[in-house]
Amino acid sequence: MHKASLGYAMTGSFCTFEKSLAELQKLLDSGYAVLPILSFHAAQTDTRFGKAADFIARMETMTGRPVWRTLTAVEPIGPKKLCDLLIVSPCTGNTLGKLAAGIYDTPVTLAVKSQLRAGRPVLLGVSTNDALEGSANSIGTLLARKNVFFLPMAQDAPEHKPRSVVCDFSKTGAAAEAALRGEQLQPLFF
Numbered sequence: 001m002h003k004a005s006l007g008y009a010m011t012g013s014f015c016t017f018e019k020s021l022a023e024l025q026k027l028l029d030s031g032y033a034v035l036p037i038l039s040f041h042a043a044q045t046d047t048r049f050g051k052a053a054d055f056i057a058r059m060e061t062m063t064g065r066p067v068w069r070t071l072t073a074v075e076p077i078g079p080k081k082l083c084d085l086l087i088v089s090p091c092t093g094n095t096l097g098k099l100a101a102g103i104y105d106t107p108v109t110l111a112v113k114s115q116l117r118a119g120r121p122v123l124l125g126v127s128t129n130d131a132l133e134g135s136a137n138s139i140g141t142l143l144a145r146k147n148v149f150f151l152p153m154a155q156d157a158p159e160h161k162p163r164s165v166v167c168d169f170s171k172t173g174a175a176a177e178a179a180l181r182g183e184q185l186q187p188l189f190f
């Protein structure tokens, strides 16, 4: 079955990569063509959650396409209308801040700029432990921006990390369908 073309971008919330990749697999299984994208940090940083090269290899095997991880690779996304929807999940506090401030110096932020320039939708999956602190302004700014949608999100550990918010990755498919219709999946906060 032919479905929409998706850009699927991951930024450096390394602890959520497995959850995000599981959702990527579900999107592929349901028939979407997916263009994989990584931020510089996501593509280059080995952490206790895994090696960058392994994540790249997995994404390439899953999607059957090379991972786009340079500014030059992602720049045509908007002008050539390559993605019906661009998903950024996980989306770090760093990437949220850059998007809110109009800074586009990574493959993921430039991909978002390129997509929005074409009037096409972007879906952000927040994962940052300063969401209710330093990143709160960024989230507020982006909530008011046209064609920007969010995965439903919640405080993940209110007692131990009271400023932290993480999206519900399991809602990726439903939120993508809504964003493709130009709608925000509700409830946004649960």
Ligand SMILES: Cc1cc2nc3c(=O)[nH]c(=O)nc-3n(C[C@H](O)[C@H](O)[C@H](O)COP(=O)(O)O)c2cc1C
Residues within 6 Å of the ligand: 010, 011, 012, 013, 014, 015, 039, 040, 041, 042, 047, 048, 091, 092, 093, 094, 095, 106, 127, 128, 129
């Ligand atoms: C092990 C590890 C886990 C991290 N987890 C997160 C996270 O969950 N959320 C977040 O906003 N930043 C997290 N960071 C920090 C980001 O990776 C860092 O701010 C980086 O500059 C993000 O760049 P990017 O948004 O371009 O990928 C983590 C860093 C490391 C090393």
